[in-house]
Amino acid sequence: MKLGKIIKKEYLTIVKKKSFLISTLITPFIMGALIFLPVYLAQFGMETQKKIAVIDLTKELFPELVKNLDRKLKSGQPVYKLIQIKAIREDLNKIKNLLKNKVEEKEYYAYLILPEDIIKKREAEYYSKNVSDLQTIEEISEGITSSIAKLLLKKEGVEPNKVDELMKRVTLKTIKIIKGKEKKTGFLSEYFGLIFLVSLLFGLMLGYGMTIMRNILEEKNARIVEVLLSSTNPFELMMGKIIGIGSAGLTQMLIWIILGMAGFLYASYRFPKPHIMTFNFSFTMVIFFLIFFILGFFLYASIFAIVGAITNTDYEAQQLAGPITWFLIVPFIIAFMTTRNPNGIIPVIFSFIPFFAPIVMFMRISVIQPPFYEILISVITIILTIIFTIWISSKIFRIGILMYGKRPSIKELIRWVKYR
Amino acid sequence: MLALQIKNISKKFNGFYAVKNFSLSVPEGTIYGILGPNGAGKTTTIRMIMNILVPDEGEILIFNKRMDDALKNRIGYLPEERGLYRKMKVFEVLSYFGELKGMSRKEISKKIDEWLSRIELIEWKNRKIEELSKGMQQKIQFISTILHSPDLIIFDEPFAGLDPINTNLLKDIMLELKKQGKTILYSTHLMEHAEKLSDYVALINKGEKVLDGKLSEIKAKFGKNLVLEFEGDNGFLKEIKGIKRIYNFGRYVELELKKETNPQDVLKEVVNKVKLIKFEVAEPSLNDIFIRVVGEEKNEIRKNH
Numbered sequence: 001m002k003l004g005k006i007i008k009k010e011y012l013t014i015v016k017k018k019s020f021l022i023s024t025l026i027t028p029f030i031m032g033a034l035i036f037l038p039v040y041l042a043q044f045g046m047e048t049q050k051k052i053a054v055i056d057l058t059k060e061l062f063p064e065l066v067k068n069l070d071r072k073l074k075s076g077q078p079v080y081k082l083i084q085i086k087a088i089r090e091d092l093n094k095i096k097n098l099l100k101n102k103v104e105e106k107e108y109y110a111y112l113i114l115p116e117d118i119i120k121k122r123e124a125e126y127y128s129k130n131v132s133d134l135q136t137i138e139e140i141s142e143g144i145t146s147s148i149a150k151l152l153l154k155k156e157g158v159e160p161n162k163v164d165e166l167m168k169r170v171t172l173k174t175i176k177i178i179k180g181k182e183k184k185t186g187f188l189s190e191y192f193g194l195i196f197l198v199s200l201l202f203g204l205m206l207g208y209g210m211t212i213m214r215n216i217l218e219e220k221n222a223r224i225v226e227v228l229l230s231s232t233n234p235f236e237l238m239m240g241k242i243i244g245i246g247s248a249g250l251t252q253m254l255i256w257i258i259l260g261m262a263g264f265l266y267a268s269y270r271f272p273k274p275h276i277m278t279f280n281f282s283f284t285m286v287i288f289f290l291i292f293f294i295l296g297f298f299l300y301a302s303i304f305a306i307v308g309a310i311t312n313t314d315y316e317a318q319q320l321a322g323p324i325t326w327f328l329i330v331p332f333i334i335a336f337m338t339t340r341n342p343n344g345i346i347p348v349i350f351s352f353i354p355f356f357a358p359i360v361m362f363m364r365i366s367v368i369q370p371p372f373y374e375i376l377i378s379v380i381t382i383i384l385t386i387i388f389t390i391w392i393s394s395k396i397f398r399i400g401i402l403m404y405g406k407r408p409s410i411k412e413l414i415r416w417v418k419y420r
Numbered sequence: 421m422l423a424l425q426i427k428n429i430s431k432k433f434n435g436f437y438a439v440k441n442f443s444l445s446v447p448e449g450t451i452y453g454i455l456g457p458n459g460a461g462k463t464t465t466i467r468m469i470m471n472i473l474v475p476d477e478g479e480i481l482i483f484n485k486r487m488d489d490a491l492k493n494r495i496g497y498l499p500e501e502r503g504l505y506r507k508m509k510v511f512e513v514l515s516y517f518g519e520l521k522g523m524s525r526k527e528i529s530k531k532i533d534e535w536l537s538r539i540e541l542i543e544w545k546n547r548k549i550e551e552l553s554k555g556m557q558q559k560i561q562f563i564s565t566i567l568h569s570p571d572l573i574i575f576d577e578p579f580a581g582l583d584p585i586n587t588n589l590l591k592d593i594m595l596e597l598k599k600q601g602k603t604i605l606y607s608t609h610l611m612e613h614a615e616k617l618s619d620y621v622a623l624i625n626k627g628e629k630v631l632d633g634k635l636s637e638i639k640a641k642f643g644k645n646l647v648l649e650f651e652g653d654n655g656f657l658k659e660i661k662g663i664k665r666i667y668n669f670g671r672y673v674e675l676e677l678k679k680e681t682n683p684q685d686v687l688k689e690v691v692n693k694v695k696l697i698k699f700e701v702a703e704p705s706l707n708d709i710f711i712r713v714v715g716e717e718k719n720e721i722r723k724n725h
Contacts, residue, residue, distance in 0.1 A: 002489075002520055002522075005516070005519045005520055006520070009516050009519075013508075219503075222503040222504070222505065222506065223499070223501035223502060223503030224503040224504065224505065226467075226470075226472060226497070226499035226501065226503075227497065227499060227503070227517065227561075227564070228520065229470070229472055230470055230472075230492060230495065230496075230497035230499075231492055231493075231517070231520035231521055232489070232492070232520055233489055402472060402473075
């Protein structure tokens with residue numbers, strides 16, 4: 001059970017690092033901010049408090065109106081700040097001129113005149129520079145209507161408490177229909193949501209793959225390998241590292257998923273309107289995300305293990321890791337195409353090529369469920385490739401980790417693989 | 421019973437022999453020294469014993485078995501290239517190495533305290549490796565090799581870079597381990613380290629064994645040397661009969677006598693020729709023996725050409 005011991009050590013070494021804790025906790029906040037900030041800004045960011053002057057000629061409607069127009073801004077302040085201007089019919093024109101100037105000077109957003117006969121005629125006057133602000137106009141007229149209704153009920157002798165209860169507003173609980181494809185999310189938001197998830201997949205595979213490379217290099221340079229090999233064999237050592245470090249990555253991802261779910265729940269509570277959420281965390285998506293992370297990780301980890309084993313310095317390793325990174329970037333180049341037409345010929349082909357498959361297949365799945373057999377082919381191809389790359393890298397690893405000095409040529413590497 | 425048996429192993433690197441047709445038998449419960457200059461093939465041999473390198477030819481048996489993973493728990497190995505996890509704490513590193521040897525946690529923590537006290541580093545238990553001096557790190561690595569009470573312990577240049585006090589400490593520990601019935605194989609390029617420590621030695625040069633056996637027997641076989649210190653010219657030495665070879669060290673000479681020569685006769689003659697300061701009948705040092713054996717070889721090569 002030495003494999004278990006190696007896994008444990010490699011896992012704990014990473015998880016106990018401060019940088020792990022920090023990146024695990026900070027990344028979701030940055031991601032959350034990146035996703036929700038634009039949405040948030042679009043929804044509420046532009047709205048500021050509107051000062052509205054009210055000339056109440058009925059002399060009884062104003063208090064009721066203030067109570068009715070009580071919608072609050074994000075900051076907790078009321079959206080409409082109503083200021084009562086005392087006036088009588090005779091002074092009206094003078095005051096109107098005064099207020100017109102104040103609106104002009106933007107001291108008031110608008111002014112409102114509630115005539116004495118408003119209850120009978122149901123007409124009021126609203127003066128503003130912007131009369132196409134439908135939401136405001138709608139809300140104010142609705143506010144006046146219910147104020148009048150409340151006032152009348154009270155006059156009829158109904159208890160004020162009772163009136164409030166009778167006139168209680170109905171709020172619409174909004175529920176989004178997802179399964180029936182009635183999703184109102186646009187193509188662009190779908191694309192960005194996808195790119196976000198895929199970037200996460202890419203970042204984790206690359207990040208933890210590189211960690212394995214550096215870890216091997218470090219042990220090689222610290223000359224610890226020989227001691228370890230006197231207790232275990234190279235294959236066990238390599239697999240222990242891959243599994244241990246991979247588990248650390250998985251741990252980080254699970255934490256993120258939990259935080260993501262929590263964030264999603266919070267967001268749907270906070271911004272219930274259907275067009276706000278740009279993409280969905282669904283259970284199947286999480287499962288596929290995990291599957292393709294694990295597959296992609298093993299594939300790239302075994303390749304990065306080779307790099308770590310055959311190089312001697314960080315610089316050298318970085319240089320060699322470059323081309324491998326390009327393999328991971330290719331899916332991004334076809335990402336737009338994949339989102340547009342996930343069953344197009346190029347996305348389908350790329351989702352069967354093992355080095356691109358983890359990301360491309362995941363992209364396709366997240367846009368539209370491809371046929372099950374296609375997913376299966378993709379997964380099996382990747383698994384077969386993993387078995388092959390791990391076999392190759394264990395051959396190269398056992399020799400490479402004890403070799404110092406010049407980097408071996410391809411010819412030498414092939415000889416190492418053939419070596420018994 | 422033999423703890424280790426090496427049968428005619430050879431290893432070539434880039435077409436030239438690093439180790440050639442090398443054989444060795446290490447009896448259980450002994451200390452066996454592999455001696456030779458730098459680049460003689462000591463480390464390559466040890467790496468082949470540890471199965472880190474695979475010999476091109478020949479076979480190595482440890483406790484009558486070929487090396488496998490189960491056997492590794494019974495072996496302790498201190499490589500020539502030392503290294504520990506710099507960022508880990510002393511006890512963490514020792515625990516990890518102990519765990520990899522299949523020790524239980526309880527056993528590990530007991531042994532760690534025992535050994536850290538023995539090498540006087542117990543206060544450093546919770547410090548990071550990188551805070552320790554080179555010498556301290558060496559001692560930590562030394563005990564990491566023996567923490568799991570292995571039956572066969574292989575030290576590659578155990579004393580390299582250590583001061584005399586610590587060298588003696590490690591030698592004492594090695595002798596204690598021998599008393600407990602452990603078998604120790606070690607290598608060194610400094611012959612004087614082997615003098616009092618080894619039961620057996622093998623001298624190797626340029627990848628080939630030049631001599632091996634019980635240290636006492638080797639010394640007996642090479643006979644006694646005469647060490648002379650005197651004032652005056654050493655030209656007279658050529659006239660004295662019964663001398664096989666003269667080693668001239670400037671201030672003194674060592675004379676290798678022919679078997680039948682009586683040291684007393686030599687003394688008589690020398691006294692008449694020069695003012696004698698020191699006259700000693702001594703066992704040859706391993707250094708002398710090595711130079712002698714390798715030197716003879718060279719002479720033979722020269723004769724053949």
